Amino acid sequence: MAMTTYREAVRAALREALLKDPRVFLMGEDVGKYGGSYAVSKGLLAEFGPERIRDTPLSESTFVGAGIGAALGGMRPIVEIMTVNFSLLALDQIVNNAATIRHMSGGQFSVPLVIRMATGAGRQLAAQHAHSLEGWYAHIPGIRILAPATLEDARGMLPTALTNPDPVLIFEHQTLYNVEGPLADDAGAVDIDHAAVRRPGKDVSLITYGGTLGKTLDAATTLAAEGIDAEVIDLRTLRPLDMPTVIASVKKTHRVVVVDEGWKSGSLSAEIMARIAEEAFYDLDAPMARVCSAEVPIPYPKHLEDAALPQPAAIAAAARQATGSRTS
Amino acid sequence: MSEHVRREHGLRLLHDMLRIRRFEEKCAEMYSAGRIRGFLHLYIGEEAVAVGAMQALTEDDAIVATYREHGHALARGIPADCLMAEMYGKQPGCSRGRGGSMHVFDAGTHFYGGNAIVGGGLPIAVGLALADKMQKRPRVTACFFGDGAVAEGAFHESLNLAALWKLPVLFLCENNLYAMGTRIERAQSQVDIAAKARSYLMPAETVDGMDVLAVDAAAKRAADAVRRGEGPVFLEFRTYRFRAHSMFDAELYRDKSEVESWKARDPITTFTACLRQDGVITDQVLAAIEASVSDEIDLAVQFAEAAGWEPTEDLLKDVYTPWP
Numbered sequence: 001m002a003m004t005t006y007r008e009a010v011r012a013a014l015r016e017a018l019l020k021d022p023r024v025f026l027m028g029e030d031v032g033k034y035g036g037s038y039a040v041s042k043g044l045l046a047e048f049g050p051e052r053i054r055d056t057p058l059s060e061s062t063f064v065g066a067g068i069g070a071a072l073g074g075m076r077p078i079v080e081i082m083t084v085n086f087s088l089l090a091l092d093q094i095v096n097n098a099a100t101i102r103h104m105s106g107g108q109f110s111v112p113l114v115i116r117m118a119t120g121a122g123r124q125l126a127a128q129h130a131h132s133l134e135g136w137y138a139h140i141p142g143i144r145i146l147a148p149a150t151l152e153d154a155r156g157m158l159p160t161a162l163t164n165p166d167p168v169l170i171f172e173h174q175t176l177y178n179v180e181g182p183l184a185d186d187a188g189a190v191d192i193d194h195a196a197v198r199r200p201g202k203d204v205s206l207i208t209y210g211g212t213l214g215k216t217l218d219a220a221t222t223l224a225a226e227g228i229d230a231e232v233i234d235l236r237t238l239r240p241l242d243m244p245t246v247i248a249s250v251k252k253t254h255r256v257v258v259v260d261e262g263w264k265s266g267s268l269s270a271e272i273m274a275r276i277a278e279e280a281f282y283d284l285d286a287p288m289a290r291v292c293s294a295e296v297p298i299p300y301p302k303h304l305e306d307a308a309l310p311q312p313a314a315i316a317a318a319a320r321q322a323t324g325s326r327t328s
Numbered sequence: 329m330s331e332h333v334r335r336e337h338g339l340r341l342l343h344d345m346l347r348i349r350r351f352e353e354k355c356a357e358m359y360s361a362g363r364i365r366g367f368l369h370l371y372i373g374e375e376a377v378a379v380g381a382m383q384a385l386t387e388d389d390a391i392v393a394t395y396r397e398h399g400h401a402l403a404r405g406i407p408a409d410c411l412m413a414e415m416y417g418k419q420p421g422c423s424r425g426r427g428g429s430m431h432v433f434d435a436g437t438h439f440y441g442g443n444a445i446v447g448g449g450l451p452i453a454v455g456l457a458l459a460d461k462m463q464k465r466p467r468v469t470a471c472f473f474g475d476g477a478v479a480e481g482a483f484h485e486s487l488n489l490a491a492l493w494k495l496p497v498l499f500l501c502e503n504n505l506y507a508m509g510t511r512i513e514r515a516q517s518q519v520d521i522a523a524k525a526r527s528y529l530m531p532a533e534t535v536d537g538m539d540v541l542a543v544d545a546a547a548k549r550a551a552d553a554v555r556r557g558e559g560p561v562f563l564e565f566r567t568y569r570f571r572a573h574s575m576f577d578a579e580l581y582r583d584k585s586e587v588e589s590w591k592a593r594d595p596i597t598t599f600t601a602c603l604r605q606d607g608v609i610t611d612q613v614l615a616a617i618e619a620s621v622s623d624e625i626d627l628a629v630q631f632a633e634a635a636g637w638e639p640t641e642d643l644l645k646d647v648y649t650p651w652p
Contacts, residue, residue: 051462057488057489059485063451065448068451069440069456070455070456071459073390073457074459092445097445102648103426103646104427104442105433105646106424106425106433107424107646108434164651166651
């Protein structure tokens with residue numbers, strides 16, 4: 001058990017994949033000489049050379065499309081997009097090709113492509129580097145969406161994603177890269193099908209993923225001191241959603257707060273609430289609530305950015321409200 | 329090339345072009361009859377490009393095509409019957425009916441679609457070529473697209489990356505002068521498309537796309553260069569679509585006289601005349617070719633008519649690959 005950062009955990013996963021499978025290569029903007037815009041791939045160029053650690057031009061549409069083509073051609077590409085906002089330049093390739101080719105070809109061609117990108121706010125990068133658009137991608141059939149929130153998942157989701165025959169998008173919240181903690185020396189592949197109960201509890205289900213998991217666990221700690229025993233669910237995989245784990249929690253706590261850094265309107269948080277309403281409405285003892293980002297492009301100054309994002313105090317307040325009907 | 333081989337080759341080119349022409353005429357008929365639905369984009373007039381270019385490819389080579397790809401599919405060797413079944417949306421269609429006219433895929437002939445996002449196929453071709461280069465497979469990826477794609481960002485990104493990484497892509501631009509209804513002069517500041525390719529430091533040539541022998545020769549030269557590992561090569565074929573953009577197009581944007589002047593250069597009639605002049609073809613031989621093409625297409629229609637539909641219970645099939 002060594003101390004490691006989220007960044008190092010992703011890098012270890014990349015290294016292992018490159019060592020294990022000659023078909024794997026990494027491609028993206030500044031992944032080589034620069035070492036990755038978040039320094040994730042630092043050192044990999046020296047170790048694996050420019051054939052397998054490929055710096056690309058600023059051509060998101062084409063290097064993502066080339067990842068699709070290379071996957072069709074028998075490789076196992078890992079494409080890094082600097083940040084989710086830039087992925088919009090590749091939306092055509094992701095939505096119109098990666099997600100559809102298996103189906104449009106009547107099952108003849110699969111696209112075993114992994115795309116990694118940074119998502120989320122919290123580092124004062126303003127409105128073109130800080131959005132949480134993974135919920136959009138989770139709308140699309142034909143792709144799988146992962147949001148590693150822990151060191152174990154940062155280390156373990158990539159190897160499993162590489163065994164998946166279809167396109168997998170991995171969203172790494174940019175505030176997580178520096179998070180440090182212990183990671184088992186033999187940490188490796190983890191499942192990418194199930195949500196996880198990160199904190200068991202009986203009074204309220206706090207459902208979240210990615211960058212807001214830590215904030216939600218902080219809120220749960222606060223709530224525990226007040227006698228509210230919150231269960232924290234980490235969705236981990238945003239498509240397909242593991243509803244059985246979510247519903248089991250709802251049936252236990254009967255109260256729900258969804259925490260998502262995406263906006264509320266037309267969102268993943270709305271989808272989760274809708275599914276709970278469809279599948280477990282009569283198990284609810286209180287209206288469901290959610291804590292999301294304010295409906296504003298993420299602003300630059302710290303006080304406004306903080307105000308725009310879900311924070312532990314707001315999460316705890318929503319949980320109190322949800323449990324308020326109970327007298328304990 | 330011996331006289332016999334030249335004769336056989338000429339007859340084959342003519343046969344392949346006629347086959348596409350008659351297949352598509354039948355498609356138009358079946359569209360009017362309501363048997364084919366959705367969008368139907370006919371290639372009629374441009375047959376020399378697909379047929380000529382395909383002569384340069386080996387069985388191992390890969391093809392990426394557009395939504396106007398029936399000609400490429402037939403010229404590549406996808407059987408007419410499963411192509412027609414795909415037009416109908418039937419289960420034995422080459423994409424199990426899931427794609428239709430615009431999304432023909434065929435693993436057996438390395439035919440990677442059928443892409444209906446203009447310019448969307450170029451990055452995929454670049455990636456296929458990258459995979460070949462990394463795996464040291466001596467394969468060419470032939471990427472067809474139209475003049476409309478040249479205005480897309482993906483065109484420029486893809487040419488840049490292919491040239492930068494010296495990837496084995498054969499870029500084949502079918503310049504039929506119109507991006508749907510917008511003539512090239514109204515959409516592009518530089519209408520010399522080959523010049524744009526040359527600006528990315530790749531060899532580029534402009535070829536008469538109505539002359540199947542010119543296409544054939546240029547494609548062979550270009551494919552040979554790609555195969556030698558010299559990086560991508562670009563060919564611009566000047567061609568013309570005789571029919572409307574799709575079956576819904578009233579053709580308000582071009583004069584009938586323009587269409588007629590291009591029809592005078594019909595690649596099939598001009599090549600037939602050329603073969604006749606050379607004594608390669610007689611009325612009898614031509615009639616025999618027509619008859620065999622007609623029989624094949626009749627059988628394709630019968631096959632598509634008789635074919636079954638995908639069961640509705642299988643609706644969600646092939647969204648994901650079974651895993652683990």
